[in-house]
Amino acid sequence: MESSKPNIIPGFSMFFFIVISFIRTSTSQTSNYVGDDCHNKTPQTLTSSYKANLNQLLTRLSADASMSKHFSNTIIGNTTNAIVYGLYDCRDDVAGYFCQFCVTTATREALQRCPNQSSAVIWYSYCILRYSNKNYFGKADMTPIWSGGGEKNVSDPTEGKKGESFIRNLIEEATEEAKRLSAWGEFTLGGGRTRYALVQCSKDLSNVGCRQCLEAMLNEAIQCCEQKQDWQVGSTTCMIKYTNYMFYQSQSSHTANKGVGKSKALIISASVLMIVAVLCFSFYLFRRSKRKRDETPSESTPVVYELSQTDSSLNTDLPTIPLLVIQQSTQxxxxxxxxxxxxxxxxxxxxxxxxxxFAVKRLSQTSGQGSQEFMNEVIFIAKLQHRNLVRLLGYCMEENEKLLVLEYLPNSSLDSHLFNDENRKKLDWTRRLNVINGIARGILYLHEDSRLRVIHRDLKPSNVLLDYEMNPKISDFGLARAFEGLQNQHDTRRIMGTYGYMAPEYAMEGLFSVKSDVFSFGVILLEIICGKKISSFYVSEHGQSLLSYAWNLWCEGKCLDLMDPILEDSYVENEVLKCIHIALLCVQEDAADRPTMSTVVVMLASDTMSFPMPSRLAFSVGRKVTEDLSTSKDSKDASINEMTLSSIKPR
Known part of the structure; x- marks a missing residue:
């Protein structure tokens, strides 16, 4: 059994896993909101000093989050009846602006859900916020314990002990001298079955306190849940989660995504003649095998199978390509x-x-997620034909193999050019603008012009491939979903995609629509202009997220400061300014405020069109909390966080 060596995930950050079935206040809550604990449901009389200090504390925590800090704890006040202790923690794999949005949302919601309370905790998928009039920093809480398991029992009676042993290894990793206070990984049970687990402590705990808390949770899990395929147990300061599917996102997985982008980027662009060649070659091998059918098969004299029948559930017009042809072509x-x-x-x-x-994507035989992705790609790409979408030439489903046969392109993916110091020099402004327009046209086709109305859900530079002439092609439809009829919005409880490119309503509530893709396009557009990746931008010298930096430059009338210096000799000022304007419109927090892709394409093509001014951006600016902590029906909006910026127009 192997476990990954994790980076530190700040504490409290994934506690939503432990309470999803236990403290949710209603079944209509969003997929990101997990629950809250107000400690005392009876309204309290708070002094004006305490209210002021609490207000100041929440403002400070929100400000810290706006600077892309993933953890912060602070104390406001110095008298017994007015002092307030507070902290927030965000998952370490979450981009800085996701952390900011989550924390600012938590500061607002905590006041609404726990009105007139001196202590409160609120959990979200990406962060936790906690405040109290008592000092709780560094204290491990083993009670109360929340526990629960899924409906499916394990098929192997020894799995419980194997899982217990693996989790003990994770606890060792989390509490070693490096003070990670978290660890996660996977192990194989055999028979193609994989299990995933995570242990997590609040970051302000010591290694000793963390170990004590996790050991208590594991002992509880042994009693309640060990024979379940999915279970989670936790307290206020630590948790353990065990599942049969990947639920965490680690820094290592982001690193792997870079490789994914490079490998996928090598996948594209043979002509239709290849299909003919494949079929002719298949027919030739088939005829030869019939003449030699009495010979003993070997690698030198291979057996050729007849074309497999297309699965009726796929209902595509793509040819199925014999496994043997693919095997021989790939040695x-x-x-x-x-x-x-x-x-x-x-x-x-x-x-x-x-x-x-050509390129062959060989799906893992043991990956349930891979099977879903395979079916999606076959179904969607087979029905989608556009110059700015990657082409799927065929597929194979033989002998437990799931193979996608794709165009081959030697020019790599957009991220391998855009985020590489040498390769980025090849992308002058003319080429970047061509890429921007091509991506926009491809998304517009998906949303409005294709046989299906498709939401991609995972738009990012590594999923944009470049042909021989550096024209963009959108790829990887594993997470795509289609609309039906007049339906214009879907919701899901399982958030899948890539942090940094997710729209806030999808990340926080599980709601996705065509406007979710518009948000992703806006992020990509900003990355193309500045030549920096959104997931790493917040650790740069600016101390801000890419979105907040772009927004602040816009408000200061310094938009060109965002531009990649490499473009200095090739850019066209009005085109760069127009693209920044469009990008800011696309990443607005409210999906209704974002333009459709048809409008985006028109704006990109126009030199005279008047654009609306962007308003509040997702995860972009700090917010302040009003002094009125009341959340009665008559003053429901009194505690809504306000923008700190006084102007949204550039000078």
């Missing part, structure tokens, strides 16, 4: 043919006898 999936590792499997380069190249 039986040799290391020399491997291009890289994708999200749910390996990617190989194949070459036909006529010299045509």
């Amino acid at each position: 039986y999936f040799s290391e020399d043919s491997k291009l890289g590792e994708g999200g749910f499997g390996l990617v190989y380069k194949g070459t036909l006898p006529d010299g045509k190249d």
Whole structure:
């Protein structure tokens, strides 16, 4: 059994996992909100000094989050009846502006859900906020304990002990001298079954306190949940989660995504002739195998299977390609043919006898998520044909193999150019503008012009591939969803995608629509302009997220300061300013305020069109809390956080 070596995840940050079934106040709550604990449901009489100090504390925590700090604790006041202790923690794998948005949301919601209370805790998927008039810093709470398990029992009676042993290893990692206070990883049970687990403590605990808390949670889990495939146990200061699916996002997975982008980027652009060549070659091998059907098969004299029948549930017009053809073209999936590792499997380069190249995405045989992605890609890409979308040439489902045969492109993905110091020099302004327009047209086709009305849900530079002439093609439809009829919004309790590119309503509430893709496009547009990746921008010298930095420059009338210095000799000022304006409109916090992709395409093409001014951006600016802590029906909006900026127009 192996576990990953985690970076520190600040404490409290994933406690939403432990209470999702236990402290949720109603079944209509969003997928990101988990619960709250007001400690004392009876309204209290708070002194004016305490209210003022609490207000100041929440403002300070929100300000710290706006500077992309993932953890902060502070004390306001110096008298017995007015002192307030407060902290927030965000998951370490969450981008800085996600942390900011979560914390500012928590400061507002905590006051609404726990009105006139001296102590409160509120949990979200990405952060936790806590304040009290008593000092709780560094104290491990083993009670109360929340516990629960899924409906499915384990099929292997020994799994419980194996899982227990693995979790004890994670506890060792979390409480070693480095003071990680968290650890996560996966282990294989055999038979293609994988389990995932995470242990987590509040970051202000000592290693000793963390170990004591986690050991108490594990003992509880042994009693209540060990024979379940999914379970979670936790207290206020630590938690353990155990599941049969990947639920955490680590820094290592982001690193892997870079490789995914590079490998996928190598996948694209043979002509339609390849299909003909494949079929002709298949027919030739089939006829030859019939003549030699009495011979003993081997790698030198391979058996050729007949074309597999298309699964009726797929209902596509794509040809199914014999497994043997793909095996021979990739030298039986040799290391020399491997291009890289994708999200749910390996990617190989194949070459036909006529010299045509193609790429094969080989889905992991043990990945349930991979199977879902496979079905999605076959169904969606087969029905989508556009110059700015990657082409799926065929697929294979034989002998437990799931293979996607794709176009091959040697020019890599957008992220491998945009975020590489050398490769970025090849992207002058003309090429970048061409990429921007191509991505926009591709998304517009998905939203309005295709046979299906499709939401991609995972738009990012690594999923934009470049052809021989550096034209963009959107790829990877594993998370895509289609609308039906007049339906214009979906909701889900399982948030999937890539942090940094998720729209706030999707990340926080599980709601996604075409406007979710518009948000992702706005983020990509800003990345193309500045040449920096959103997930790493917040640790730069600016001390801000990419969105907040762009917004502040806009308000100061200094938009060109955002531009990649490499563009100095090639940019067209009015075009750069227009693209920044459009990007800020796309990343507005309220989905209703964002333009549709049809409007975006028109704006990109126009030199005279008057654009609306962007308003509040998602995760972009700090907020202040009003002094009135009342949340009665008559004053429901009194505690809504206000923007600190006095102007939203550039000078």
